[in-house]
Amino acid sequence: MFIKDFIRINRLRFFFITLLSVLSGVGGILAGYIQMYWLTYIKDQEWIKTAIATTLMVICWFFAQSVIYFVQYLNNVQEEELFKKNRDQIAKHYFKDQKFHKVSAFQNRLTNDFNIIKDSYYEWYIIIPFYGSMFVASLLALITIHWSIFALSLIIDVISYFLPKLISKRLEKATTNLSNKNNDYLNVLSKWFSGLAELKRYSACGKLLLVQSQSSKKLEKANVNQIQQQQLLNIINGISMLLSTIILLGTTGILVEQKLAVFGAILSVQNFATNVSVGMQEMIQGLTMMKSVKSLMQKVNVDAMPTSLSNKNNVKPPFSIEIHDLELSFPNGEVLKYPDLKINQGEKVLLTGDSGSGKTTLFKLILGIVKPSHGTIIFKDKKGNIIQPDMSKIGYIPQDPQLFPGTIKQNITMFNENLNQKVEPVLKLVTLSKDLKQFTNGVDTTLNLDNLNISGGQRQKVVLARAEVHNSQLLLIDEGTGAVDHQNTLNILRNLLQKDITIVFVAHSFDKNMKKLFDREIRL
Structure with a gap:
């Protein structure tokens, strides 16, 4: 300047x-x-x-x-x-x-x-x-x-x-x-x-x-x-x-x-x-x-100054994660330590733990939103080789989903018109089709972010659909169905867990039937 x-x-x-x-x-x-x-x-x-x-x-x-x-x-x-x-x-x-x-x-x-x-x-x-x-x-x-x-x-x-x-x-x-x-x-x-x-x-x-x-x-x-x-x-x-x-x-x-x-x-x-x-x-x-x-x-x-996104030729979709000696230090002197973890390709993992045990923070560390004080997070491709991950292939559904000005469809495709044809099948997967019937314009309904015109559960379904439309190979779900009723949560889980992708799901109040849908549980 x-x-x-x-x-x-x-x-x-x-x-x-x-x-x-x-x-x-x-x-x-x-x-x-x-x-x-x-x-x-x-x-x-x-x-x-x-x-x-x-x-x-x-x-x-x-x-x-x-x-x-x-x-x-x-x-x-x-x-x-x-x-x-x-x-x-x-x-x-x-x-x-x-x-x-x-x-x-x-x-x-x-x-x-x-x-x-x-x-x-x-x-x-x-x-x-x-x-x-x-x-x-x-x-x-x-x-x-x-x-x-x-x-x-x-x-x-x-x-x-x-x-x-x-x-x-x-x-x-x-x-x-x-x-x-x-x-x-x-x-x-x-x-x-x-x-x-x-x-x-x-x-x-x-x-x-x-x-x-x-x-x-x-x-x-x-x-x-x-x-x-x-x-x-x-x-x-x-x-x-x-x-x-x-x-x-x-x-x-x-x-x-x-x-x-x-x-x-x-x-x-x-x-x-x-x-x-x-x-x-x-x-x-x-x-x-x-x-x-x-x-x-x-x-x-x-x-x-001009900068560029990571070279897509050097990144690959992540299929599995390994965590070694991972720590995060806080200004007050407290240190959050994680056990060594290995989440295999296609595995469906339920992540649980007391409040404050670091479940949400672990997701933020994996996504690079927060930088660790010590330790490493290793991503591997389908062949088990260490890679630089393509973050666009990691789906993340937070507790409070992020929506943007635009239609429901645009929030699912993230404004990529080439993905429009994939939206309809995904709506059924996340049980959003029934919800859209109450809207005159259906999936083309414009969201009002100042006075949100969809419920919390519908917001979570939109973000779940977003991850699915973008072919996420690794899905991190942080209480991603907390605002969805029990039966719809069960239906969404059954649909998602049948897919050949790696899923890590944070939950507090799952019953035994829901827990049985997962391959294993990791408690922090």
Whole structure:
């Protein structure tokens, strides 16, 4: 997301943004330069020259003011196209990098971080050529008035350049901290407000407001700190500008008195001096602000880097699993240890254990959602060879199935139209056909995720159908029929367990008849 990426979005538009920014700055200084002679013509009562100078001043001022607004528009268009491209790249990267990303971190990256970069980098880009051209044009105007004015301006500007460096590091640190605190705040909201209904049920409003307030206070403190650093930078720039104006204006008065400069220079030099000082300060502030988000932009660039899914030529469908010395350590010091397990091809295993024994966590370890602290998980193909598993062939039915905006059919095929013809036979396998009769559009019914229009059991059946349609060779079911009635659960189990695939089923309340359907039981 650095300036080279900004240029590549539209090179011609970038050229006009820069060129028109420069011309706008020069136009403003040219109007001020004409004003110097305009005042002199008025003093000398040369009215024709006064009229000509007035006309030229108006044209220059109008050009400078109107063009800068057009430049801001072009710059905003360039920004939004760059951000759109980077948001798309980040979304692809997060999808393909095979890592687990918190929703709050994803939201923070695509919203708050982009806003910080916009305000602290790209919004300042047009300011640099605009004020840079004003700075150069003002210096040229000053040297035409008298060399001493020009020399004083250079000395003052050199001093002004180094003053803001006193806080540049602090401003960069404050900007990075603001991004981190905003990420923390979104993470807190994600964790607590996702369970808002449950908190309401137990009247736990006090706790919700407390954690939100505590996190909000940290974010507020980070915001205030960044604003303080920005204001300190503005104060330093303001003091420098004031001293510059006083020194240059006093010197000009002496020159006019000695008739070494025209009368109009008294007012114009003040404007030129202000523009030199403002031009220098704005450029420095712009560069400082742009530098302050450098580390953040580097992080965004890393997330926007192209990545690819695992090479399908090197992965194979997994048929069996072996677990050796598997452990997962928690921040509180507890360690979850698993016994060595071997689940053979085609085996139907019932996984049981007390609450907290790690059944769901084991599935997440197998799927790579959670990384083990120690030990290995080995996948083997149909011939018993160790392989890199094709995760798309591992079906996973969690306790709370994940559905997406779309129809029931699309949630089964996961938006792959090539699988549409496989949906109908699978509906019978998971006993979903009868349920669909209550919907006018059947399998083409659009799901309402805000006010879910299917039951919990139907959701589980949809996800079971999803795994079947995608030819999962290894099926991990975590209480996948917990919301389905006893008879339908029995029918689903009989249908699934007849298939020549490997199934690991987590359950708590199976009766003896259900347990008999499995080859064996593993208790954690």
